[in-house]
Amino acid sequence: MIRELFTRLERELVEACRRVYRDRLVTVAVFGSVGRGTPGPGSDLDVLIVARDLPRGRMKRIAEFQQVEEALEPFIKAMSREGIDTYVAPVFKTPEEVKSGSLLFLDMIEDAHILYDRSGYFREHLDRLATRLEELGARKVKSGGSWHWVLKPDLRPGEVFDLWKT
Numbered sequence: 001m002i003r004e005l006f007t008r009l010e011r012e013l014v015e016a017c018r019r020v021y022r023d024r025l026v027t028v029a030v031f032g033s034v035g036r037g038t039p040g041p042g043s044d045l046d047v048l049i050v051a052r053d054l055p056r057g058r059m060k061r062i063a064e065f066q067q068v069e070e071a072l073e074p075f076i077k078a079m080s081r082e083g084i085d086t087y088v089a090p091v092f093k094t095p096e097e098v099k100s101g102s103l104l105f106l107d108m109i110e111d112a113h114i115l116y117d118r119s120g121y122f123r124e125h126l127d128r129l130a131t132r133l134e135e136l137g138a139r140k141v142k143s144g145g146s147w148h149w150v151l152k153p154d155l156r157p158g159e160v161f162d163l164w165k166t
Contacts, residue, residue, distance in 0.1 A: 001082070002039055002040065002041060002084060003037065003039060005079050005082060005084055006034050006039045006043070006045070006084075006086075008075070009045060009072070009075060009076070009079065009086070010034075010045075010113070010115050011115075012071070012072055012075050013028065013030075013045070013047065013068070013072060014028050014115045014116050015071075016067070016068040016071035017049060017068055017116070018116070019067075019071070020064070020065075020067045020068050020071075021049070021051045024051045024052045024053055024054075025049075025050075025051050025116065025118065026050040026051055026052060026095055026117075026118050026121050026122070027048065027049070027050035027114065027116060027117045027118070027121055027122040028047065028048070028049060028050075028114075028115045028116040028117075029047065029048040029050075029108065029112045029113065029114045029115060029117070029122055030045060030046065030047050030048075030112065030115060031046045031048065031104075031107065031108050031111050031112045031113070032044070032045075032089075034113070035108070035111045035112050035113040036111045037113070041083055041085065042084075042085055042086075043084075044086055044087050044088070044089045045086055045087070045088045045089065046089045046091070047088060047089065047090050047091070048090075048091050048093065048104075048108070048112070048122075049065070049090055049091070049092050049093070050093050050094070050098055050121070050122060051092070051094065052094060052095060053094070054092055054093075054094050058092070061092040062092075065090055065092070068088070068090075069088060072088060076088075091104065095121065098121075098122065098125055099164075100164070101129075101163060101164035105125070105126065105129055106129070106133075106149055107147075108126060109126050109129060109130045109133070112126065129163075132163065132164075133151070133163075136152045136161065136163070137152065137153050137154065138150060138152065138153075139153070151163060
């Protein structure tokens with residue numbers, strides 16, 4: 001039941017984003033536990049919004065996203081009545097900012113659930129990043145109860161490399 005409710009929330013999210021961002025919307029991708037398909041009753045909905053011409057500054061971007069949150073509020077309240085305490089945790093990027101790279105994208109290669117992707121923009125970006133990681137010999141390593149990336153196992157002292165060079 002939890003996964004089904006989050007799936008419906010994802011659909012509601014895409015619809016709301018399309019209404020708010022209109023033709024500026026490029027990508028909506030969910031990551032974290034929901035993106036991996038393992039949400040629990042306390043999972044938040046981590047979401048990447050890629051849109052053209054976003055306002056400068058996080059607070060202005062959040063103010064614009066408030067319209068999306070207001071549209072989702074009735075369904076999130078309904079989920080709460082079903083014992084699921086969730087909220088939307090957005091990350092905002094322009095296409096140019098995506099091209100500049102973010103360590104956040106590393107885990108999205110395997111864990112992102114892309115809900116909307118105009119012209120395959122973000123999927124192509126993740127595929128290029130996956131290819132670059134393979135070129136570097138990068139690997140994800142479990143240490144204790146967490147994971148980390150070894151981006152270039154043969155790194156020599158003083159060597160510089162560009163993860164985002166594709």
